[in-house]
Amino acid sequence: MKKKFFIIDTSAILSGKPLSFPDATIITSPGVSDEFHPGGRDFQRFELLKETGLSIQMPTKDSLKMVKQTAQKTGDDRRLSPADIEIIALALDINREEGQEATLLSDDYSVQNIASTLQINYQGLVQKGITKKFKWVSRCPGCGKQFNEIKKICPICGTETKNHLSQKKKL
Ligand SMILES: [Zn+2]
Numbered sequence: 376m377k378k379k380f381f382i383i384d385t386s387a388i389l390s391g392k393p394l395s396f397p398d399a400t401i402i403t404s405p406g407v408s409d410e411f412h413p414g415g416r417d418f419q420r421f422e423l424l425k426e427t428g429l430s431i432q433m434p435t436k437d438s439l440k441m442v443k444q445t446a447q448k449t450g451d452d453r454r455l456s457p458a459d460i461e462i463i464a465l466a467l468d469i470n471r472e473e474g475q476e477a478t479l480l481s482d483d484y485s486v487q488n489i490a491s492t493l494q495i496n497y498q499g500l501v502q503k504g505i506t507k508k509f510k511w512v513s514r515c516p517g518c519g520k521q522f523n524e525i526k527k528i529c530p531i532c533g534t535e536t537k538n539h540l541s542q543k544k545k546l
Pocket of ligand 1: 517
């Protein structure tokens with residue numbers, strides 16, 4: 376039987392679903408970890424996950440490159456955050472080792488799309504309409520403008536933007 380790994384993204388952590396899997400290792404990436412700040416919402420949940428065995432690993436450069444190339448082909452490259460690319464690349468790293476099997480836990484459509492293209496197992500967590508909604512936004516560190524979609528470069532001042540998660544209020 377293959378050793379199982381679950382790789383979780385920010386949406387999986389925010390889903391509020393229990394994320395403990397017997398006989399499996401749970402991993403996430405530094406980019407996902409960076410989404411959780413002391414004092415911020417869901418920081419404690421993230422800390423608790425780390426205390427109960429969540430490990431943070433950096434994917435290899437080769438895998439990161441393969442994910443970026445695949446995303447360009449499928450047209451998902453503009454919708455994937457650096458953290459998204461990292462978790463997909465982690466899955467590639469794990470699957471490359473004999474006797475290991477990775478499953479991505481993500482509700483992000485682009486992550487699922489790339490996973491499917493690269494023949495990586497994935498599962499969604501959130502059932503529509505039940506959990507909180509959130510979306511990625513970009514903020515320009517140069518001029519401070521926020522964009523309601525992912526932009527790599529600020530169209531106003533040309534600075535490279537930073538992506539972060541914005542939670543929509545419940546209706
Ligand atoms: Zn700007």
